[in-house]
Amino acid sequence: DAGVTQSPTHLIKTRGQQVTLRCSPKSGHDTVSWYQQALGQGPQFIFQYYEEEERQRGNFPDRFSGHQFPNYSSELNVNALLLGDSALYLCASSLIEDIYRSNTEAFFGQGTRLTVV
Amino acid sequence: TQLLEQSPQFLSIQEGENLTVYCNSSSVFSSLQWYRQEPGEGPVLLVTVVTGGEVKKLKRLTFQFGDARKDSSLHITAAQPGDTGLYLCAGRAGGTSYGKLTFGQGTILTVHP
Numbered sequence: 001d002a003g004v005t006q007s008p009t010h011l012i013k014t015r016g017q018q019v020t021l022r023c024s025p026k027s028g029h030d031t032v033s034w035y036q037q038a039l040g041q042g043p044q045f046i047f048q049y050y051e052e053e054e055r056q057r058g059n060f061p062d063r064f065s066g067h068q069f070p071n072y073s074s075e076l077n078v079n080a081l082l083l084g085d086s087a088l089y090l091c092a093s094s095l096i097e098d099i100y101r102s103n104t105e106a107f108f109g110q111g112t113r114l115t116v117v
Numbered sequence: 118t119q120l121l122e123q124s125p126q127f128l129s130i131q132e133g134e135n136l137t138v139y140c141n142s143s144s145v146f147s148s149l150q151w152y153r154q155e156p157g158e159g160p161v162l163l164v165t166v167v168t169g170g171e172v173k174k175l176k177r178l179t180f181q182f183g184d185a186r187k188d189s190s191l192h193i194t195a196a197q198p199g200d201t202g203l204y205l206c207a208g209r210a211g212g213t214s215y216g217k218l219t220f221g222q223g224t225i226l227t228v229h230p
Contacts, residue, residue, distance in 0.1 A: 055216065
């Protein structure tokens with residue numbers, strides 16, 4: 001049973017460019033959340049997708065957008081990259097019916113390390 | 118905005134010592150989770166505490182949820198080099214924010230042999 005997989009694992013982009021990160025959720029999961037983790041910090045919630053729609057959003061600018069496909073996989077797009085966007089981007093998957101249980105577990109991928117130069 | 122303050126940020130100890138990591142907030146959470154993250158990996162869930170005053174033990178790790186569900190602690194007894202890693206607390210709010218995890222800034226633990 002494959003867990004959450006993310007691609008690519010590492011990426012180097014130039015300031016001002018655009019980037020797309022990809023996530024395949026754990027088998028059977030239908031909800032994907034994206035987090036940004038700066039070096040030495042805890043992850044920060046970017047947004048969550050369910051049924052191909054953005055359901056919740058954290059405090060991130062519109063340069064951050066996403067998409068969910070019918071097979072539940074998801075993409076995170078960041079436009080007009082800034083140096084401060086350099087971080088580990090984590091994808092977490094879960095089942096929507098489990099979301100509302102207090103003890104539900106979020107399964108994380110290994111992340112994509114984005115470096116903006 | 119809900120915030121979780123985690124302390125200490127760094128902890129460097131010798132094998133066999135005990136340690137406690139704290140996670141505090143002014144907000145109430147429906148549950149509090151502790152994750153451990155290794156370099157180059159995503160966080161992995163260690164435990165979830167739901168009830169105020171709840172205590173859970175996982176081998177040498179003891180987790181406690183405050184009575185008011187605003188704070189939590191992680192205590193490790195007789196730390197081992199294998200415990201080295203980043204420890205993260207994360208809270209789940211209720212209502213429409215249920216699917217969102219709010220993380221503390223993490224505690225980097227180094228256990229020296």
